[in-house]
Amino acid sequence: MALSIVGIILSLILLMYLAYRGIAVIWLAPILALVAVLFSTGTPVMASYTEVFMNNFSGYVKAYFPVFLMGAIFGKIMEESGSAKTISHFFTEKLGKKNALLAIVLSVSVLTYGGVSMFVVAFAVYPIAAELFRENDIPKRLIPGTIALGSFTFTMTALPGSPQIQNTIPMPFFGTTAYAAPILGLIGGTVMFVGGMMWLTRREKAARAAGEGYGDHHDNIKQFDEGVNLPSLPAALTPILIVLVLNFVIGNILYSGITADYLKDYGTTFTKVKGIWSLLIALLASIIAGAILFRKQLGSLKDTVNKGAFGALLPIINTASEVGYGNVIKSLAAFTVIQAAVLGIPGTPFISLAVSSSAMAGITGSASGGMSIALSALGDVYMQKAALLNINPEAFHRIAAMACGGLDSLPHNGAVITLLGITGLTHKQSYKDIGMVTVVIPIIATAIAIVFATMGVV
Helix, strand or coil: HHHHHHHHHHHHHHHHHHHHHHCCCHHHHHHHHHHHHHHCCCCCCHHHHHHHHHHHHHHHHHHHHHHHHHHHHHHHHHHHCCCCHHHHHHHHHHCCCHHHHHHHHHHHHHHHHHHCCCCHHHHHHHHHHHHHHHCCCCCCCHHHHHHHHHCCCCCHHHHHCCCHHHHHHHHHHCCCCCCCHHHHHHHHHHHHHHHHHHHHHHHHHHHHHHCCCCCCCCCCCCCCCCCCCCHHHHHHHHHHHHHHHHHHHHHHHCCCCCHCCCCCCCHCHHHHHHHHHHHHHHHHHHHHHHHHHHHHHHHHHHHHHHHHHHHHHHHHHHHHHHHHHHHHHHHHHHHHHHHHHCCCCCCCHHHHHHHHHHHHHHHHHCCHHHHHHHHHHHHHHHHHHHCCCCCCCHHHHHHHHHHHCCHCCCCCCCHHHHHHHHCCCCCCHHHHHHHHHHHHHHHHHHHHEEEEEECCCC
């Protein structure tokens, strides 16, 4: 068993290090998953690959490829039509060139908090960010950290009411709602936002002082000559608003109360698919609206859609490889020992819950996956502690959600790899900023929230 634990740890370290060094996880993840298997005596190697890695790989593609596909096409329409440039000009004019970072963070935050998938947000906002950063001569390497701050941190886990999955997983365990512990959430969210902006602003100033500009990058983003008839701001914002409004209306109003019992024949339930369905319908509507609104600017709609479709392939495969890796590790007998050790950490309930949620997220490379493991194992225990120690379960909800957004964003995290793939950058170029705004600062924010939770603040 000890040798198997060494294998898991060695595999994880190698995955993080080699991913950081620029090795493609498409082939790195399965190889290192099997390295861990080789250290686990008696575990069949080929079955771990074909029946665990590939089953979960294909399961992720089955579940999320439509989201990646629609999101990429949506983003490409925003780019090719000139809508991204229109929006970037607006933010530059209203906030000033010195606030380009803030403009992107706020844009991403609104979309993410509005319920748009983080992957869709990355596809849609990257063209805007690239335009804005190029115009203001800000290093491109700061784009991933800027997008990550707005989508992987306070809007994902801290702000009350966030529809992101990381904020909804704790609900059945603690009998809470998405608005659980609003004060704790606002405190933690403020620390994440302010801390992240301070870091990114500092990095921008240092780059300017060193004479570093945007850099020579082949962004594969359409460039527009001066005087070109770009879409108006209302037109440019319309597809984004369609995604926000339709996703909310369909998911929370039209689908409310529907059971769709026929889905049992497909091995699923309406609760599991309604979020994906509402998002796909909203994205399809926004794509159609964009095609109509921007028919003059797009030129060849066929070419635009094709480019978006091809652009979705690498991100989905990278992320699916990470999901396959995490599930191979989770299937090993030694993982239960690691899980028990992490979940049994002594201390106040808030500390042990935070460490458990974050550590599991780090091991699996998934915020939602890590928190699900932690709460499935100890959710009932924490509810008992809540009753015994007179703790409001809402505080547990918020701490668990915020904590899972800490170590989840290590270099092997699927969302990190996807974001770097979309922006065409490497871990070496951009992970320092991603790590600071999505790992270090959220951990600090969670620690501060724990202090307030211990004082009874919810």
